[in-house]
Amino acid sequence: MKVLVVGSGGREHALCLAASRSPLCSELFCAPGNAGIADLAKCVAIKAEDIEGLVAFVQRKAIDFVVVGPEASLVLGLVDRLEAIGVPAFGPSQAAAELEGSKGFMKDICKKYSIPTAAYERFTDLEKARAYLQKQGAPIVVKTDGLAAGKGVTVAMTLDEALNAVEDALSGRAFGDAGTEVVIEEFMEGEEASFFILSDGENILPLVTAQDHKRAYDNDEGPNTGGMGCYSPAPVMTDALIETTLERIVKPTIEGMKAEGKPYRGVLYAGLMLTSEGPKLVEYNVRFGDPECQALCLRAKSDLLAVLHASAKGDLSRSSMEWLDDSALLVVMAAKGYPGSYEKNTVIRGLDKAAGCEGVTVFHAGTAANEQGEVLATGGRVLGITALGADIKTAQDRAYAAVDRLDWPEGFCRRDIGWREIARQEER
Template identity: 55%
Template sequence: MKVLVIGGGGREHAIVHTLKKSPKVDHIWCAPGNGGIAQEAECVAIKATDIDGVVAFAQENQPDLVMVAPDDPLALGMVDALEAAGIRAFGPRKNAAMIEGSKSFAKDLMQKYHIPTAGYAVFEDSAEAIAYIKEQGAPIVVKADGLALGKGVTVAMTEDEAIEAVRDAIDGGAFGGAGARVVIEEYLTGPEVSVLAFVDGTHLKTMPSAQDHKRAYDHDEGPNTGGMGAFSPSRFYTEEVAQTCMETIFKPTVAAMAAEGRPFKGVLYFGLMLTPKGPKVIEYNARFGDPETQAVLSRLDTDLFDIFNAVIDERLHEIDIRWTDNAACCVCMASGGYPKAYEKGKEITGLDDVDGSFVFHAGTAVQDGKFVTSGGRVLGVTAVAPTLEEAIRKAYTDVEKIRFDKAHYRTDIGVK
């Protein structure tokens, strides 16, 4: 079987690496891929958002399955276009990807179907938003409504910070069209947990819990990033919490999307806050999270290709998905300055010295036979071990062997 994976980051490397283990998969393309993915798949120079280019490639090369991983092409309708061309595709259609593509849509859905989430209001006028902030007080959360590469959220501890976030988004165009509308939310407290689930429109099966680290610096300080590391499982996600989430959040969300005529098929990501009043939804993603995927898929003990096909064929309830009884830690190594301005083209050394972890490439390229940096998040050093503490130790032991100019990483992944 031949598979085409769309995307070029650490998440896609993890998906390619996991699919490669399947005895049924004998060829993988990745568009556009990266330097590390090129060691495991045939990279194709097509942008992840080039729907026409991807469809044309698929029509010519006839993959048995196309896996659309990133948020942008899903929101643009790549799965719809592939299906219209008679090509088998994994991922939600455009009308279902809206659950991530518009935060206001997601909030309205939760309100309508009584799915627990933070109180909120939606604004397109900055003056009205600022008046609301002054009325509510801080701390408060400001979110760009659309897709903003994981950077459109401001957890404002002061009113001034929240007001600045509103002005940057609506008046300053900091996130382009994605920030023309903002969602202002109640500030919630409690441990954060990420739970990803395979969904076939009707049924869902959750993956092991994970925890992401969004802030750029240690102790959850600095600006939000796409994610500086993740670990699995969460220390706070007990069987009792899992059961509560299943009955009050997971099943109701899948049923709500079906009731709205937007059946969700693919991977649905639940970003949760375990508040003193119970679990609440912070956000949905319409795809595998990054870098949670690197940690979670490292624990998968079932053929991922089989799972993808079960989702597409709406027979997820028939497949037994197994996970290893261990823990995983992924530490992201980023370019200096990320998530703001950073330099590219820095040579990466020490990769051959890594022993015990797997290095997923996110922002790398190959120049003159050497790996160089080509993005903000560069590598995801991921270790699996019987205990979380051991996985953390193994990952950091290998992180310290890797070098590139101005390399930056958090030293506290897995501690919280």
């Protein structure tokens, strides 16, 4: 079948790699794609948010199946538009995508269906939000209600930091329309982990666990980002914790969304806090995480495209997935200055040397090729250097060996991806 992957990041590069390996895929397109994706698919200059343009392309090229990568496209209703013209698409409907599109909606679902999460309140009025913060104190968490490209969350360790976050959001200066409402949550103590499942609206297919690193710098310091690296599996997510997460968090959500008249189809990414009281939901993403998707795709032994298609068609009951025993670890190479301002269109060299390292795959996120064929850095998070290994430490060593072969003075990375699990292994 002819397949279109929508998006331009590392997640979409990984999904294109998985699709290209599937015997179901006869022709592969990506809109808009990037310099790395161009080696796997025919890139089409249509932005992921251009719903009309994407629908027209699907009709013109007689695309058989669409895999939607980014959350913005889902929140804008791309899946609904494609299904209206008879083309199956992987991802939730616009109504179901509100689980990520509105943090307030997600929290309300948790409250209604007794899903464990942090206590919270929603605010549109700046003075009321300030008064609440003064009463609650710090540490406390402030989130924009809408999509803010992974940057709308402030884990405030001081009251001043929380007050500034609320003012930046509700004043409209920092996040525009995404910040017209904020969710203020209690601060949860614990370790974070990620868990992925597929659903067809009724059935649930568990995938794998992962652990992301959100802070920009080593030792979990600096501002929050879209993710500076990850590893999979996350051994901290034991079989018992996975079962608890499925029973207390995931299944009530899928059942609740069906009861709300918004059946959930697609991948559901549960961001968890492993507290002393058990796992609690931090957030839902209605698409594969980036960078977690890259690690997941490298560990997949089964045909991932086939199960994505089954999810879209509402027929996951007979589907299963097998995974490599190997661990995968990804290091994000970002432009210096990220998540703030950074220089664009700098040249990245040494990509072939990095990709030649044992067990390594280089995923492109924010890249483009110039007329000379050079690869340019066009985004904040630019590359995902991903390695497979028998354990996390082996994968880490391989990933950083590849990082060291890159020639990109304008880039930086964290040097401690995987540190929690490696420390645990060394203790054992």
